[in-house]
Amino acid sequence: MSLDRRSFSVALGALGASTLLGSHATAQPAGAPIKVGGTLALTGPLSSVGMVHKLTGEIYVDELNKRGGLLGRPVEWVLKDDQSKPDLTRTLYEQLVNSDKVDLLIGPYGTSAILSAMGVAQRYQKTLVHHTFGVPPLAKYDQQFYAWALGPEPEKTVPAIVFDALAAGNKAPKTIAVVTSKFPSVHFISAGVREVARQRGIREVLFLEWDFGNRDFGPIAGRIKDADPDLIWGGALGLEANQILDALKKIDYAPRSSFWYAPAPGPMLKAPEANNALSLTIFEDHPPFTDNPVAKHFTEVFRERATQANLPTTTVEVQAAASYSAWQIIEAGVNGAKSLDNKAIAAWLRANQVDTIQGRLRFNGPGNFGDDLSRVKQVQDGKWLVVWPREWAAPGAKLR
Amino acid sequence: MTLPSWTLLAQSILSGLFAGALYGLLGLGLSLSWGMLRQINLAHFALAFLGAYLTYQLSTTLRIDPLVTLVLIVPLFFAIGAGIHAMLTRLRVTAFNSMLVTFGITVMVEALLQWVWTADYRKLESHYSELRLRVGPLFLPAPEMMTLAMGVGLSLATWLVLQRTDIGKALRASAEDASIAAAFGVNQHAMALLLSGFNAALAGVAGVCIALAYTLAPSQIYTWIGVIFACVMLGGLGRPLGPLVAGCLIGVTEALTMTVASPSWAPLVSFALLMVVLLLRPGRI
Numbered sequence: 001m002s003l004d005r006r007s008f009s010v011a012l013g014a015l016g017a018s019t020l021l022g023s024h025a026t027a028q029p030a031g032a033p034i035k036v037g038g039t040l041a042l043t044g045p046l047s048s049v050g051m052v053h054k055l056t057g058e059i060y061v062d063e064l065n066k067r068g069g070l071l072g073r074p075v076e077w078v079l080k081d082d083q084s085k086p087d088l089t090r091t092l093y094e095q096l097v098n099s100d101k102v103d104l105l106i107g108p109y110g111t112s113a114i115l116s117a118m119g120v121a122q123r124y125q126k127t128l129v130h131h132t133f134g135v136p137p138l139a140k141y142d143q144q145f146y147a148w149a150l151g152p153e154p155e156k157t158v159p160a161i162v163f164d165a166l167a168a169g170n171k172a173p174k175t176i177a178v179v180t181s182k183f184p185s186v187h188f189i190s191a192g193v194r195e196v197a198r199q200r201g202i203r204e205v206l207f208l209e210w211d212f213g214n215r216d217f218g219p220i221a222g223r224i225k226d227a228d229p230d231l232i233w234g235g236a237l238g239l240e241a242n243q244i245l246d247a248l249k250k251i252d253y254a255p256r257s258s259f260w261y262a263p264a265p266g267p268m269l270k271a272p273e274a275n276n277a278l279s280l281t282i283f284e285d286h287p288p289f290t291d292n293p294v295a296k297h298f299t300e301v302f303r304e305r306a307t308q309a310n311l312p313t314t315t316v317e318v319q320a321a322a323s324y325s326a327w328q329i330i331e332a333g334v335n336g337a338k339s340l341d342n343k344a345i346a347a348w349l350r351a352n353q354v355d356t357i358q359g360r361l362r363f364n365g366p367g368n369f370g371d372d373l374s375r376v377k378q379v380q381d382g383k384w385l386v387v388w389p390r391e392w393a394a395p396g397a398k399l400r
Numbered sequence: 401m402t403l404p405s406w407t408l409l410a411q412s413i414l415s416g417l418f419a420g421a422l423y424g425l426l427g428l429g430l431s432l433s434w435g436m437l438r439q440i441n442l443a444h445f446a447l448a449f450l451g452a453y454l455t456y457q458l459s460t461t462l463r464i465d466p467l468v469t470l471v472l473i474v475p476l477f478f479a480i481g482a483g484i485h486a487m488l489t490r491l492r493v494t495a496f497n498s499m500l501v502t503f504g505i506t507v508m509v510e511a512l513l514q515w516v517w518t519a520d521y522r523k524l525e526s527h528y529s530e531l532r533l534r535v536g537p538l539f540l541p542a543p544e545m546m547t548l549a550m551g552v553g554l555s556l557a558t559w560l561v562l563q564r565t566d567i568g569k570a571l572r573a574s575a576e577d578a579s580i581a582a583a584f585g586v587n588q589h590a591m592a593l594l595l596s597g598f599n600a601a602l603a604g605v606a607g608v609c610i611a612l613a614y615t616l617a618p619s620q621i622y623t624w625i626g627v628i629f630a631c632v633m634l635g636g637l638g639r640p641l642g643p644l645v646a647g648c649l650i651g652v653t654e655a656l657t658m659t660v661a662s663p664s665w666a667p668l669v670s671f672a673l674l675m676v677v678l679l680l681r682p683g684r685i
Contacts, residue, residue, distance in 0.1 A: 043514065043519075044519065044619070045519055045617065045618070045619035046519070047514070047518070047519040048518060048519045048520035048521075051518075182664055208662065208663055209662055209663065209664045210658075210663035210664050210666075211663075211664050211666075211667055213620075213623045214663060214666070215419070215614070215623065215624075216415060216416075216419050216651075216654065216655065216658070216666075218411070218412065218414075218415030218418070218419075218655065219411075219412045219415055219416075219655045219656075219658035219659045219663065220658060220663055222404075222408045222411045222412055222415070222659060223404070223408065223658075223659060225408075226404060226405055226407075226408045238521065239521045239523075239615045239617075242523065242615065243615060246529075250532060250539055250541045251411060251539045252534075252539060264521055266520075267521055267523060267615075270523075270525075312518070312520045
């Protein structure tokens with residue numbers, strides 16, 4: 001089941017109107033603060049994305065407190081730096097629960113860190129809302145809830161969405177080269193792509209894997225050029241997509257179509273060879289996403305504060321949107337359950353749906369996962385624009 | 401399994417040679433430091449990346465041509481290298497402890513890089529990245545060609561200096577037997593400072609090459625350590641041409657592995673070669 005754009009806009013509009021109006025009418029929160037504990041990669045190799053989540057959380061908590069906090073009480077975000085290390089994440093979540101005695105938990109950044117946090121949450125029966133978990137089958141805890149709407153089987157639904165987009169744009173591939181990092185959350189999707197491609201009769205002309213941290217993409221580019229596929233499916237993390245496209249450019253090869261699963265969004269916009277590259281998103285800073293006042297307001301505040309903070313990315317896209325959605329889920333859960341009891345919050349979430357800036361989320365599927373709300377975006381002249389599904393496409397944007 | 405085309409094989413060999421030249425350039429300073437000064441200088445990698453980031457910064461903000469930044473980077477890094485050696489000598493750091501101390505310096509430099517440039521990826525966009533030579537079906541990108549030229553040139557020049565000049569003979573004598581060399585009037589301390597400065601300057605040059613061809617992130621300092629150590633040990637400590645030859649051997653073998661088999665097997669290559677050599681010639685280090 002997926003939510004159509006009209007219903008989404010109406011629901012968010014109503015939420016947004018009441019939210020924005022409420023900021024003037026709600027009494028100041030009072031009493032002991034409700035502590036929401038979590039860690040983020042504030043230092044270390046993942047810190048560039050960690051800072052996006054930090055800023056999003058700060059914006060949300062500030063505005064939540066202006067709207068009256070939770071249950072009439074102010075909200076305090078107890079944030080610790082996990083230094084991009086999952087083992088440290090585990091220790092810090094133990095501290096959050098036992099020393100800081102937080103009321104609620106919010107997840108860290110990244111699948112590995114979330115798994116660490118999940119173990120601790122499970123031990124203490126805390127509900128954990130997380131925003132960047134890439135391998136749903138690994139989430140076994142019944143009180144964990146996702147904010148990045150990939151659905152329970154993204155390894156099937158994500159390639160299906162991409163192939164549907166290409167077919168609708170008259171670019172249905174007959175051949176595919178699947179080239180992928182062995183980084184777990186990326187590799188997992190790439191494995192699914194191979195199966196979905198096979199089911200759709202798309203011939204796989206190349207399959208390559210490399211270890212995360214690979215330096216030399218020259219031979220990989222050479223093999224892609226030799227295979228000459230209609231579509232390159234790149235299970236690339238961070239800057240690997242740019243590195244492969246750069247290596248292809250050096251040997252004078254321009255892909256007919258390329259899709260990159262988890263690229264660093266900023267660098268893709270700056271590289272001329274990445275024009276028309278495809279990727280995945282749950283939110284982009286353009287209509288119809290910004291048709292609702294909550295999303296529009298968030299994108300404006302984020303842009304302003306990200307510029308002040310000198311962040312390399314000042315527009316809201318997947319990471320910030322997933323993070324914001326996580327906070328929306330926590331707020332909805334607490335208000336819905338009218339309690340800080342973690343089991344009650346979990347029960348409410350499973351029984352209800354939450355309107356977020358990426359769409360309406362439900363948590364009653366396998367592993368508490370709901371619908372895959374992925375959309376396909378494309379680099380078009382220096383901007384990421386959603387091109388599929390059509391109802392979420394940027395005004396006038398079509399798949400090139 | 402389909403066999404790769406001759407063009408693909410040839411392009412991969414070129415790619416391996418280019419990578420190998422950079423391995424050789426990075427390994428040259430480490431090899432001289434380890435073989436002649438008995439210092440395992442892990443800070444060499446941090447200095448290379450510091451050089452890369454400085455190249456990036458000078459080129460993007462002051463619009464200085466990346467190759468022209470060598471005029472600033474080489475003397476600066478010479479001074480830094482001499483300074484590090486002076487500190488290690490003052491503290492009477494042993495060979496093994498030099499690895500620990502310089503690892504500490506590496507961590508500090510990584511933190512500095514992250515503080516100044518953040519953990520976000522940086523890519524130097526220069527006009528060199530658009531230039532490439534075409535020889536039949538093969539492509540020779542300009543940044544990689546420059547790295548190859550610098551790697552070969554500096555390795556040969558270093559070999560010539562060590563073999564044919566008085567300073568080179570003095571350096572080799574100091575490394576072989578410091579007290580006897582001193583008896584012949586060789587100022588061991590000055591030689592050591594000179595060599596340390598030179599090694600750090602080599603790291604700076606390697607940094608310029610890294611900035612021209614690769615993306616930068618502070619955490620990537622560590623991804624080079626394993627393969628460069630393999631180059632140094634395979635090439636022989638203190639031998640100027642050793643890391644270049646070993647680097648090219650490793651680079652080409654990695655590239656061919658990635659071409660014929662799976663790219664994920666490539667990291668096995670360098671260490672498998674190292675193990676074979678150490679088993680066959682254990683006295684190599």
